[in-house]
Amino acid sequence: MSPRRGAWLLAAGRSLLGIAVLGAPEKVTERWLGEENSRLPVVGDLARSLGARDLALGLATLASIDDPVLGPRVQAACAMVDGVDTIATIIARKSLPRKGVIGTVLIASASSAVGFYFSHRLAHDPTT
Numbered sequence: 001m002s003p004r005r006g007a008w009l010l011a012a013g014r015s016l017l018g019i020a021v022l023g024a025p026e027k028v029t030e031r032w033l034g035e036e037n038s039r040l041p042v043v044g045d046l047a048r049s050l051g052a053r054d055l056a057l058g059l060a061t062l063a064s065i066d067d068p069v070l071g072p073r074v075q076a077a078c079a080m081v082d083g084v085d086t087i088a089t090i091i092a093r094k095s096l097p098r099k100g101v102i103g104t105v106l107i108a109s110a111s112s113a114v115g116f117y118f119s120h121r122l123a124h125d126p127t128t
Contacts, residue, residue, distance in 0.1 A: 003121035004065060007075050010115055011061035014078065018055025021047050032104055034097040057081065065122075072123035079115030082108045 021028045025047035030038040037043055057078050064070040085108040093101045 003118045003125070006114065007061060007065055007071070007118040007122060010075075010078065010111060010118065011058045011065070013058075014054045015058030015062070018051045018053070018058060021051030022055065025051065032096070032100045034100060037096075053081070068123075072119045075115055075119035075122060079112045079119060082112035082115060086112060 017028075025044045026038050028051075029043055029047045032038075033043060057074075061071075061074050061078055064074045086105055089096065089101055089104045089108065
């Protein structure tokens, strides 16, 4: 897969996740944080901010993907955010459902690693 195509797919997925979280924060956070936690009003508020973040980052990636300077930087920023999501989930793991922790750590860490890879490839081989 070309780095451009991979970055595009990650950005599209991130954008869709952002839309899903904005539209139904309780349903999305239930799997991640557990049913009891997802019902807390503050969780819905924080989830909406994460949804907006993911939508904005996804759209920024899609808009900049063909820019040889900005594109790799935006992709790297997304990868960094995914890395922080991984670390935050690991830190909070004792308060979260096991399935949610495993799923989030697997998805976020893979997105981070692949995102950094695509960022590097976009920066060093922009023709692909």
